[in-house]
Amino acid sequence: MSMLLKKQKGKCTYCGHYFREEDVLEIDHIIPQIKGGKDEYKNLQILHRHCHDNKTAEDGSVGGLHDKHQIIEEPDELKISRPF
Template sequence: MYFRESDVLEIDQIIPKILGDKDKYKNLQILHKHCHDEKTIEDGSVAKYT
């Protein structure tokens, strides 16, 4: 997918901090909000916070 001016974007940690990685620049990526939501559910990090 491509980013457009009207898109809602979020910064994502490729490997979540809860799973052992740090908030380092090389571990960050920009995702569409809906893609970030899906990734968070799939990588299990959302269950760790609830």
């Protein structure tokens, strides 16, 4: 998880906002598995739960082989500072 967070510089690739400590995060397949996407690192990204739901609805993978991986807490080694 922390590798993806670092790769994305602490931002959701769907909405572009920084992740906050209280956000519920999920791992998403960039190319959905139902559309031939592989279950490998280069096809994964972290999204806010609501962004993941929106992307899934848009890309047509709802009801398919969609598997939600939820991140419960932010890894200690990566703390993102955000203005309030």
